[in-house]
Structures are given as structure tokens and as C-alpha cells.
Amino acid sequence: MSSKIVLIDGHSILNRAFYGLPDLTNAEGLHTNAIYGFLTIMFKLLEEEKPDYLTVAFDVHAPTFRHKMYAEYKGTRKPMADELRQQVPVIKEVLQAMGVKTIECAGLEADDLIGTLSKRCERKDMEVVVISGDRDLLQLATEHVKIRIPKTKQGRTEIEDYYAKDVFERYQVTPEEFIDLKALMGDTADNIPGVPGIGEKTATKIITQYHSIETAHDHVEELKPPRASKSLNEYWDLAVLSKELATINVNAEFSYELSEAKLGNVYTEEAYVFFQKLEFKNLLSRFDVAAPANKIEDGFRIITSKREAEEIFAKAEKAQTTGTVLFKDMENVLPLFADQAGLGGIGLCFSNEAGFCIKTGNDISGEWLLEKLADVAETTDTFSMFHLKESMDQIKIRKPENCFDVSVAAYLLNPLKNNYTWEDVAREHLDLMVDEKADQEIKACYEAYTNYASVEVLSRKLADTKMDTLFREIEMPLVFTLFDMEQNGIRVEAEALKQYGNQLACKIGDLEKEIYEEAGETFNINSPKQLGVVLFENMKLPGGRKTKTGYSTAADVLEKLAPEHPVVAKILEYRQYTKLKSTYADGLANYIQDDGRIHGKFNQTITATGRISSTEPNLQNIPVRMELGRLIRKVFIPEDGYRFVDADYSQIELRVLAHCSGDEHLIRAYKEQSDIHRITASQVFHIPFDEVTPQQRRNAKAVNFGIVYGISSFGLSQDLSITRKEAAKYIDDYFATYPGIKTFLDHAVTHAKEEGYVVTLFGRRRPVPELSSSNFMQRSFGERVAMNSPIQGAAADIIKIAMIRVNQKLKKQKMKSRLVLQVHDELLIEAYEPELEAVQKILKEEMEHAAKLKVPLEIDMHTGVNWYEAK
DNA sequence: ACCAAGGTC
DNA sequence: TCCTAGACCTTGGTA
DSSP: OOOEEEEEEHHHHHHHHHHHSOOOBOTTOOBOHHHHHHHHHHHHHHHHHOOSEEEEEEOSSSSOHHHHHHHHHHOOOOOOOHHHHTHHHHHHHHHHHTTOEEEEBTTBOHHHHHHHHHHHHHHTTOEEEEEOSOGGGGGGOOSSEEEEEEEEETTEEEEEEEOHHHHHHHHSSOHHHHHHHHHHHOBTTTTBOOOTTOOHHHHHHHHHHHSSHHHHHHTGGGOSSHHHHHHHHHTHHHHHHHHHHHOOOSSOOOOOOGGGGBOOOOOOHHHHHHHHHHTOHHHHTTOSSOSSOOHHHHTEEEEOOHHHHHHHHHHHHHOSEEEEEEEEOOTTSOGGGGGGOOEEEEEEEOSSSOEEEEEOBTTBOHHHHHHHHHHHHHHSSEEEESSGGGGTTTSOOSOGGGEEEHHHHHHHHOTTOSOOOHHHHHHHHHOOOOOTTOOHHHHHHHHHHHHHHHHHHHHHHHHHTTOHHIIIIIIHHHHHHHHHHHHHOEEBOHHHHHHHHHHHHHHHHHHHHHHHHHHTSOOOTTOHHHHHIIIIIISOOOOOEEETTEEOOOHHHHHHHGGGOHHHHHHHHHHHHHHIIIIIIIHHHTTBOTTSEEOOEEESSOOSSSOOEEESSOOSOOOOSSHHHHGGGGGBOOOTTEEEEEEEESSHHHHHHHHHHOOHHHHHHHHHOSOHHHHHHHHHTTOOGGGOOHHHHHHHHHHHHHHHHOOOHHHHHHHHTOOHHHHHHHHHHHHHHOHHHHHHHHHHHHHHHHHSEEEOTTOOEEEOGGGGOSSHHHHHHHHHHHHHHHHHHHHHHHHHHHHHHHHHHHHHTTOSOEEEEEOSSEEEEEEEGGGHHHHHHHHHHHHHTSSOOSSOOOEEEEEESSHHHHO
């Protein structure tokens, strides 16, 4: 049987991968999407083809030679994006680490290398497989040379295969003639000009008849569409140049030793290290030699006897640092009922030498384990866990100050990740890879070890980045505050909620009928796609395209459309009602527990800015702006004998901005007047304070908001329905009035560009990788992020401090009153009636003095028998 | 799994 | 020129 070689067009595949995949970066900020895509394609290929030889060809510089000729000719070729350029040397190193032969040669394009190699190999009776995104290479196809072209179709990569006969089938020309075809029709992707006025159809006709441009030129007078005849005559030079550009040199001179391309095991240890660095987690599973021999694992032990367990606990109690994990007993439970599983055991680690997995069963009960663990948590100096809050309902923590939550530390060090796992921490911070196929006992040891060992590493990194205080004094105490809030939950009247839902259902039913009638057909109003067709095609309402998938039916679009037809307003109303019913009435009802309360989750490691997020359900977006939606707050009620106290900061972000910028005018404005929007209007528009019109105040308010978001004239003009020019004028006037703010925002962007991150008052960091993007949109986004994050982040820090202190005070004074919600600038307390006044005092005191700024922090506070009333 | 939509601060 | 406000979460529809 003949042997087989795979030839890969390196730059072409990298390019394809780069533009076909979303941006990926590793912890060091290196872009990796092209490398990742390249490797996936390569692996797929190796599996399918099982070749004996493999070679990847690169251009020396991209672009070179033939392409450069045309680039100069036309001067259009864009430089390679920076994000892609930086990946080129890396992929070469990775390939080298995998023992894959790469080839590049000055003065020769990858095409020429591949063309020449394919001919040389074919002569040796080998099977050749060429992979490239470049259709130019189809000219190389023969009976034994297969050209494979990957295509991205709706996210999936499909590969088109071409032997000579397939080229003929697809283009009705032979591979050799394909060059001439290209010479006539051109190819913008490959930078081949072609002959103007001749497209695929005409070109095919001409080449099938004359087989080459030269013959066609000889018979130029006879060419069928007179237009083509004229064109070929006129642009003959261009045709010749195009053919030259399109022709791949199959007889290039360069040295190449086939034996070097012999494909061995690409899953080498060296490559493994690269894959780790690049964070290609799912590619790592391909390496069957897991992590390079691990000493740590030798020290892991599985404990099933109580006597041994007791000895270990005794040592742990005296240990300086203890890493722990709980795991479920999945052996005695069906996967579907995982949440009902009992405790299967724990992982425990308090030295570099050993790790233990202590299992329940025999004479070791779950309760006993958890009690011992609570003792350890109290006596060890540092008790470390991952997502500590999620274990706190099982392990009673008596000394919060001993605790270290690895997930929170990892979050502070990089708040941009969308999830935090101990495996990631092990890899990123400890250079430790965990075998995915390991048993749960071994995994428990690994996690315990990770939690143990990362204390030192992460503490040092937090100190290095000056976030140790933030971690110790805000984030760690917050873990306990959030835990308390989750435990407390909030009481919701299920009956009233149901009634509210029923009322909505009636309205929805009526509206549905009316809409169908006016539209003249029935359809799914909830489907933006169907709705778009009904409105803009069937009913012929004026309106343009907006989204990728079709017509936009967003509220602002429909609002503009409302005067055109009465059905539009009804649709808007229908939307409102269905939103309320599905998300809030029905949605919330599903979360009411047996105790009549909703115990939502408050997440600490989600947002990029440092805010808390709320899920299952989201209690931070309960309607308030529209009266109809606001009514839902009436079903949130305190326990009997209690009342709600709701306190929210007044414009905390603007006040933070005033403080951080140090702008004297804004600071004075805050000290003198409480109506900041009015005073802004007065100062920016140069009008006496008392003569500010409501419209002027509204405009000033919009500008104030815009500033906080990282202003752009376009955004502001959208918001105020004014021209961009007018909006730009507002912004200019604003900055003229408050020059300190301009300086501050500019500085934030400059700092972010230089350092790669922005910082809040309290030292919280947010990296801004977008600022180094070559894409204008991305970069602009980065600039807004740089302006917004320090402000939003500092505000988040302040309320975190406040809520920690409020909660601690309530507990210290043994009050029955309890914190139930945080909504970014608002705290809701379920206050025991006898404690009502004390609670209000605590709230005011702690919230207003959470931070000492150059402007006062003020709050609004209300009480009520439900949330509607208290807000 | 993704998008469009829409709810909050 | 690029056509854009910051931070989230849940829903229903569609591929």
C-alpha cells in the first residue's frame, strides 16, 4: 500500500481559524483562537487521514511574492491583524513541540512549497492530501492529490474534498484549466484581479471551449458575449498577470527531507506543557500520558476507618493551613437526583506531602465528618475552600476570619472569567494538571491540595497586586454576609402572586385576540421572526432591517412605528404583560420554598466590575419603573411582626465620580445642593438655578448618566433623540464646566492603555484587553469600560462595606431584624417591629459612612408592609 | 447553544 | 470609515 502525506497551508488555515472563531485569550493575555482552530482542524484531519507523513508550510512573511505583486499593483492588501500576527510564532513552536515538520522558504509562497511537494510525492507514488482555505490550490488536484477546503457553515466546520474529477464536476474544467478560469474571473479573496466584466459563468464558458486564456485570446474575435470579447482584448495584460498570480510553481527549488516529516506521536510531554499554557483544556484530554509524573498523587490516601480519620483530623486541627472539599455520595443515588445525594466524603490536605480522602460509610457518618471539619475550621489558622459559601450550610463556621475562599481570590486576580473552577486554579496558579479520568476520591484529594497550596500562592499574588486588603476586609467578610442573605430569603405571598398572574393572563388573552384580528392572521407574537414578517411584509408597515436574523421588533423600533397602525401599540402592551407573567408571576412562583420564602443566590464571582449578581431567581431586576410591573412588589412581604426598611444611595456613582475626579465644581455642587441634575443644568447651560426648565434638567440628567457609562455623543444623542452634533455640544459644555472630570476620565483611559487594567478606590482591578484591539469598535468599548469600571466598581465596593457592617451590627446586637436583599445601591431589611428605629439608625449610619469621600454619601430610606410600599 | 427581547441599577 | 452608553439575568423561539 502506498504511503500518504498531509500538507497543510499554515497561514491559510490560521487565517480561517482566526476569523472563524471568537476571540480567545489565555491568562497571560495572548490571543489563542487561531492556534486553537488550527489545531482542531489538524487533529480532525489526522484522525480522518491517518497519514504517514505530515508537513505544514508557511510563507516567510505574509504576504509575499505573487500576492505582494498584486498588493503593490492595487495597494489594497490589509496588514495582518496584531491579534493574529502574535499567534504565528506560537503555532510554529507548538508544532515543533509536537514533532511536526514545518517548512518555509524565502522567496517562495506556501502555495509553491505545497505544489512542489505534492508533485514530488506523487512521483514517489504517494497519496497526497492538501489542506488549505485557498481555492487556488485546486489546480494541484489529481487522481492521487486530494485538496481539502474547510468551510465554516453556521459555526460548524465542514470540509469540501476535491480530486481532479471533483474539480471538473464543480467547475467543469480540469485542475490545469482552473488556473485559466481564475485568471479570467479573478478572485478577490486571493487578490487575483481577473478580467473586468467576466464572471464565473462567462469564464467557464470560455475555458471549456478554448481550455486556456492564450487560445481564447487567439480567437478573441469569436468570443461569444461581445462584451467578453472586448474585455479580454482590452484587459489582456491583466489576464496574463492574473494567470501568473494564480499559477502555483510546482518545480520550486528547495531542500526537503521526507524522513523529517515522518509522523510520530504528536502528543508529547513538551506539547502538553504548551497546551497547558495556552489553556486548551479540551485538547488536553487527547494526551493519554496525563500530567508528567506527579509526585503529589503518590501522597494521596483514601481513608475509610474512623480511627485513621481521627488521627488525620487531630493533625489538621494543629495545621497552619488546611484545604478542604466536600463531595456527594453519588454511588447510592441516581444521577437525576444528584441534589438529594448525601455526603460521600471529604478531601483534606494540610501539607505538601499528603492528601486525604475520608469517605462516609462503615462507622464514619456524614454528621461526624462535618463536625470534625467545623472543629478544624476553627483551630487551623487558615481554612481554605473553593466556593466556601456553598458549603456553609453543611460546615458551621465559627471563625470567619480564619477562612480563605480560593474562588474569590482567583476572581479578584482575574474578574473576567465566566466561571471559576478549582481545576483552573490548579493549572493557572499551581501549574498542576489533574487527570480528568481520575476517581472522585483522587479528585477530592487534588481539590483539597489545590485549596491548601493556593493559599500561599494567591495570597502573594493578591499582595503583589495590592488587593490583599480588599480581599481580607471586603470580599471574605462578604462571603458570610451573602450566605446570611441567602439563608434569610425573602417572604413571597404565593396566593397573591398567583392572582396577579391570573389577571395578566386575562389581559394577555384579550390582547392576543385583538392582535390576530387586526393583523388578519394568527401567529406566534412571541416570535420576533414571525412578528417581523407579519408587520413588515404582510402588513407592509414601513421599517428597515436591523438584526442579523431579520427585522428588529425591539420596543424602541415599535414605538416609532406605533402611529402607523393600532396593532403596534397592542403588541407592545402584549409584550409587557407576557414579560411580567412569564418572568415574574410564573417565574418567581417556582422559587417559593416550603417556608414561604424565596432563597435566591447572590453571586460574588460573576461581574467584571465587582458588583454582586443575583440568580435563581434574579431578585435584582424586579420591576419598579412602570406602575403595572411595580405592583408585583406588593407580594414581597415581611414576616408577621416585621416591617421592611429599604434604603438606597442617592446617585452613588456620580458622587464617586465627584470624589475620584476631585473636580471642585462638582464637589461644591454636591455640598450645596441636593438636586444635582438641576444644578448641573444650571451650570452647564449657564442659567440661574431657579430658571432651569424640566427639559433642561432631563438633558442634564442624561448627560450625567452618560458620563458614568463612558460617554459618547452617539449614545447620548440616541437617549435624548437629538442630533449627534447637539449631543457633542452638551458633552463639550459639560467638560468645560467640570474640567476635573475630563482629566479624570482621560487619565483612566491612559492608565488602562499603559497598564492594561483599571483600578477602583479600594484597589479592585479590571483588565481591559479590548484596548489593544485593532478593531475600532472593540477599542472604543475598551475606552468606555476604562471610564465606567472604576466608578461602578468603587460604588460596588462601598455598598459591600455597608452591607457587611449592617449585617454584622444586626448580629452583634442579637437583633431579629435581618438583611434580605441587595440591589446594587439599595439594601432591604426585614426589621422586627420593636427594632424598627434602631435598624433605621444602623442603616443610615453604616451606609453613609461606609466610605469617607469628598462629597457626602446620602441615602433615601422608607418603611412599609411590603416592598412596593418600602421603596 | 444562540439570539432577541426586556427587566433592574 | 467602523455606528456604539456601563453592569447583569431570564425568558421564549429557533437552529
